[in-house]
Amino acid sequence: MTSPYWLEEPRETFPQRRVKHAEVAVVGGGITGCSCALSLARGGASVRLFEARQIAEGASGRNGGFALRGGAAGYPDAKEWLGADQAREYWAWTEGYLDRIEELAGDAFRRTGSLRLANDASEREELRAEVDALLADGFAAEWVDEPGGVLAGRFPAAILHPPDGVLQPARLVRRVAALAAEAGAEIREQERVETVTDIDADVVIVATDGYPSGLLGPIEGLIVPTRAQMLATAPLPEVLFERPHYGRHGFDYWHQRADGTLLVGGFRDVSMESEFTADEAVTEPIQRALERFVSELFGHEPEIVNRWAGIFGLVTDLMPVVGRVPGEDRLWVAGGYSGHGMVLGFACGDLVAEAVRGRPAPLLGLFRPERLLL
Numbered sequence: 001m002t003s004p005y006w007l008e009e010p011r012e013t014f015p016q017r018r019v020k021h022a023e024v025a026v027v028g029g030g031i032t033g034c035s036c037a038l039s040l041a042r043g044g045a046s047v048r049l050f051e052a053r054q055i056a057e058g059a060s061g062r063n064g065g066f067a068l069r070g071g072a073a074g075y076p077d078a079k080e081w082l083g084a085d086q087a088r089e090y091w092a093w094t095e096g097y098l099d100r101i102e103e104l105a106g107d108a109f110r111r112t113g114s115l116r117l118a119n120d121a122s123e124r125e126e127l128r129a130e131v132d133a134l135l136a137d138g139f140a141a142e143w144v145d146e147p148g149g150v151l152a153g154r155f156p157a158a159i160l161h162p163p164d165g166v167l168q169p170a171r172l173v174r175r176v177a178a179l180a181a182e183a184g185a186e187i188r189e190q191e192r193v194e195t196v197t198d199i200d201a202d203v204v205i206v207a208t209d210g211y212p213s214g215l216l217g218p219i220e221g222l223i224v225p226t227r228a229q230m231l232a233t234a235p236l237p238e239v240l241f242e243r244p245h246y247g248r249h250g251f252d253y254w255h256q257r258a259d260g261t262l263l264v265g266g267f268r269d270v271s272m273e274s275e276f277t278a279d280e281a282v283t284e285p286i287q288r289a290l291e292r293f294v295s296e297l298f299g300h301e302p303e304i305v306n307r308w309a310g311i312f313g314l315v316t317d318l319m320p321v322v323g324r325v326p327g328e329d330r331l332w333v334a335g336g337y338s339g340h341g342m343v344l345g346f347a348c349g350d351l352v353a354e355a356v357r358g359r360p361a362p363l364l365g366l367f368r369p370e371r372l373l374l
């Protein structure tokens with residue numbers, strides 16, 4: 001009952017490599033670590049990846065499966081905080097990585113678009129500002145006034161984001177790991193790294209997002225472990241939500257698989273304090289809120305087949321944390337996506353790989369770890 005829906009799918013096998021000396025060690029076998037290992041191995045570096053459990057068993061195999069462009073904050077906020085040019089560059093950069101995901105994911109990704117819903121009049125105003133800002137900067141977006149069908153009367157407006165899509169996230173991450181192994185990366189599962197000094201490598205990249213690794217020195221704990229919970233129903237007769245749907249500032253999110261299975265997550269705000277934890281347990285109040293929401297959407301109580309929780313890393317300014325760890329010579333970090341990490345994790349894994357190889361990494365300045373210490 002408490003097993004993540006995505007992880008029940010059998011794993012595809014991947015080649016077992018051994019490298020003599022690792023120039024780069026990557027800690028964490030989620031989307032960030034696997035993307036980083038792929039980029040490094042394809043770039044000719046010798047790389048060894050350590051995962052405490054199995055590939056994709058952290059948040060990358062426990063999430064909603066939404067592949068969304070942009071950052072965790074809305075586009076107008078990003079423009080205000082970063083300035084218009086950098087916000088535009090940031091959003092366009094993530095769209096480029098959505099394209100790259102589509103190229104390598106095969107049937108682990110479908111470009112369905114996503115529907116960001118307004119829950120009330122004030123959220124409607126926010127979405128109006130968002131769609132105007134996106135369109136003014138040349139991004140594809142469509143305003144939906146009073147969504148119809150099963151959404152009619154519940155949500156006053158929505159934005160359709162055409163570039164977005166839906167993932168089988170565990171399948172994607174395992175595929176990225178397989179590609180990394182094919183390119184020569186050594187992947188060590190069931191191997192927890194206890195201290196950085198234990199690792200024989202020139203550079204160590206910690207890619208553990210919200211899971212406390214104990215490896216991050218001065219910034220340990222500043223990417224705050226935050227729990228999110230989900231459930232999956234037995235297949236429902238009608239597929240009403242093929243694309244990702246999300247509302248209440250992302251607090252609620254849901255979509256259906258092709259067989260009718262409904263996956264719903266969120267309602268963290270029912271019990272906000274208890275969800276600042278790294279414990280992957282499900283809890284009664286949040287699971288009840290998710291069930292109530294499903295009953296309201298469908299008018300009856302479907303059978304619940306899976307319930308699960310995962311941990312993501314929250315950062316107060318909602319920006320990723322990528323770069324060399326302050327005061328450390330060979331230690332780097334990539335994480336802190338504030339619940340928006342599948343496309344960003346894929347992108348930031350590549351970004352940190354480029355940076356440690358000394359190649360141009362233009363957006364690195366936005367994600368500097370030093371800012372966490374200010």
Ligand SMILES: Cc1cc2nc3c(=O)[nH]c(=O)nc-3n(C[C@H](O)[C@H](O)[C@H](O)COP(=O)(O)OP(=O)(O)OC[C@H]3O[C@@H](n4cnc5c(N)ncnc54)[C@H](O)[C@@H]3O)c2cc1C
Nearest residue numbers: 028030031032052058059060063064065066193310341342
């Ligand atoms: C319920 C839920 C729903 C979400 N929904 C979405 C969504 O729909 N779309 C989206 O974009 N994002 C979503 N997110 C966020 C997204 O899943 C994460 O941001 C993303 O998966 C982070 O990937 P990662 O590779 O950086 O970290 P993870 O996938 O968490 O991987 C980190 C890995 O590090 C390992 N590890 C930790 N410490 C050590 C150590 N010392 N040694 C070795 N290994 C270690 C862990 O076992 C873990 O497997 C959601 C998150 C949750 C929890």
